[in-house]
Amino acid sequence: MTKEIYLPDEIKRFINEGAIFYISHSGGKDSQAMYALVKEIVPPNQIVVVHADLGEVEWEGVQDHIQTNIDHDLNVVRANKTFLGMVEQRGMWPSAAYRQCTSDLKRGPIFKFIRNDLKERGATIAINCMGLRAQESTSRAKKDPFTYNKMQSCNNRVIRHVYDWLPIFYFVTDEVFQTIANAGQEPFWAYERNERLSCVFCIMGCVNDLRHGAEQRPKLFRKYVELEKKIGHTMFMKGKDPISLDDHIGIKVLV
Template structure:
């Protein structure tokens, strides 16, 4: 197995008493990341935080996280749901403009870190995320460790660290198994775990989401018709979600 990147800077931060915030989505990469962190970082320097996506995320994710961690889980939410955000904008997020990530995940987690560091009187914060180079060409170009200058102020230094950045998918699942755990049940069929109907999801994952969550699927399909904007494109042309994955939904109202 690849040796994860505990570079000297990370060791120095551990020794300096930094607080490592594990951003836990409930997915395999977050689960492996947490297991890895617990092996090398003192327990009292780890804080686990989950940005809940509410109805847009797989049911049972929070229960799964709680069952696989030994720390308190801090659940944060944005002031709007995913579907409310889409309806207000009249558009779905896209690969280049992922408001779902910035508004519903990154923003609430960064706010939590700021508030928690303030309670501690300041110090060093390390925002840990389960992103991997193998997931996409875009992610492979990210730096696995960097300063977050936007969040750093006089009494608070903030860093971003990707502990499992260099691991393969097989190594991630092996790390979970080595911890005596299993990944979230949806991985029995899913390739990824994010929103049930993620804009980055494969047809396989979207179909599984529709089969397991038919009422939520109906709401997504109806919302596409209501706003006249689709989640996906095919050959440069918009395609409805139900046509994209091939699972029809009856009695969908089409806006005039």
């Protein structure tokens, strides 16, 4: 039996009012489970699937996986910069406290798409659906799973109301995978080894996931290690001391 999604009364009302539900789909397990559940309650013509393309730092085959497991067109958006280019220009890697990768490469392009698409449709209500879950971290557990997004909303010449909705906020990992199985689908292949799915070498990734990335994408792994040396800043710390990516995961790269 599939666990029910978090469904506030406002969502039911917005469905009836013709709101457009924009599903941010990374190709990861949470996005996949979220889509499978949202499409059961929202009319097909009110669902739009959006993926932020991360370029070379994205796992190969992610977009094919998404398209295989959705019934809608996949809208792919891209930032006007690359992840590694952004890091080199700034001279620093993102951190848990400063996730420029999320804001500039994912959230920014997705919200730009939402604004433009909503305008083209002549609609005024957008529901930004994200697969964030309380179990993932203490900070995420403190989030409200349904909020009005003041930054993206507008009530002047253009009327636009944007809401952030976290449909599977209260799911635990096993329930996410069970939802995917109940939909008759398989999660992305990297989950055979990975705990989570984001960039191949994510600053939030555990050693196991990073090692898997290095094994699958050795050329990209070398690029990261070389860039660390070039800018004099590392992705990770060992206590209070910086540690190179290759030392961190125990796979040495000779540069």
